[in-house]
Amino acid sequence: AQSVTQLDSQVPVFEEAPVELRCxxxxxxxxxxxxxxxxxxxxxxxxxxxLSGSTLVESINGFEAExxxxxxxxxxxxxxxxxxxxxxxxxxxxxxxxxxLTFGGGTRVLVKP
Amino acid sequence: xxxxxxxxxxxxxxxxxxxxxxxxxxxxxxxxxxxxQDPGMGLRLIHYSVGAGITDQGEVPNGYNVSRSTxxxxxxxxxxxxxxxxxxxxxxxxxxxxxxxTIYFGEGSWLTVV
Numbered sequence: 711a712q713s714v715t716q717l718d719s720q721v722p723v724f725e726e727a728p729v730e731l732r733c734x735x736x737x738x739x740x741x742x743x744x745x746x747x748x749x750x751x752x753x754x755x756x757x758x759x760x761l762s763g764s765t766l767v768e769s770i771n772g773f774e775a776e777x778x779x780x781x782x783x784x785x786x787x788x789x790x791x792x793x794x795x796x797x798x799x800x801x802x803x804x805x806x807x808x809x810x811l812t813f814g815g816g817t818r819v820l821v822k823p
Numbered sequence: 824x825x826x827x828x829x830x831x832x833x834x835x836x837x838x839x840x841x842x843x844x845x846x847x848x849x850x851x852x853x854x855x856x857x858x859x860q861d862p863g864m865g866l867r868l869i870h871y872s873v874g875a876g877i878t879d880q881g882e883v884p885n886g887y888n889v890s891r892s893t894x895x896x897x898x899x900x901x902x903x904x905x906x907x908x909x910x911x912x913x914x915x916x917x918x919x920x921x922x923x924x925t926i927y928f929g930e931g932s933w934l935t936v937v
């Protein structure tokens with residue numbers, strides 16, 4: 711069985727400040743890890759994913775996440791946030807049995823001016 | 824570039840009524856799935872399909888039915904709606920069933936059961 715824990719349900723942050731969203735997972739097999747973003751009243755969009763290779767993965771809009779196998783973590787970071795980053799972020803794990811994802815509970819990021 | 828299209832976007836049902844949430848994708852994806860989203864619980868898998876004619880249960884299948892007669896369509900049926908099925912439903916697809924393939928989500932269907 712797989713599970714995902716997102717340690718913060720809400721993260722308020724000021725514009726241009728850094729943000730870190732924490733994600734821990736448990737799985738008995740090798741996994742693939744994902745971060746999805748959901749803007750208000752929209753579906754989920756893939757932000758970035760880790761499949762193999764370099765443990766640091768980056769997105770096109772400045773986010774990065776680091777896979778840490780020993781700590782079973784996949785934290786998401788951005789050094790300087792914008793108002794447009796206000797959204798809910800979901801960490802997910804997959805790969806144990808087909809393309810079924812197990813999601814964490816989500817972290818709402820509210821960027822304040 | 825439609826991607827994954829869900830209808831209706833909003834629906835109110837009375838307890839005991841049945842309805843079908845429609846889902847269609849135009850990317851020729853083999854793998855399709857339905858999730859429900861509830862506050863604080865993330866998304867949970869209801870049913871999935873690895874190709875036309877093949878469906879299987881996910882984590883929370885009770886009260887829902889699916890079929891996959893074509894590659895493009897994957898409707899979700901609520902057999903007898905209950906207030907516990909009030910949720911946001913997302914249809915998703917990916918090119919194949921292998922883990923790691925990017926999953927594309929529709930924009931969601933908001934369902935309220937009164």
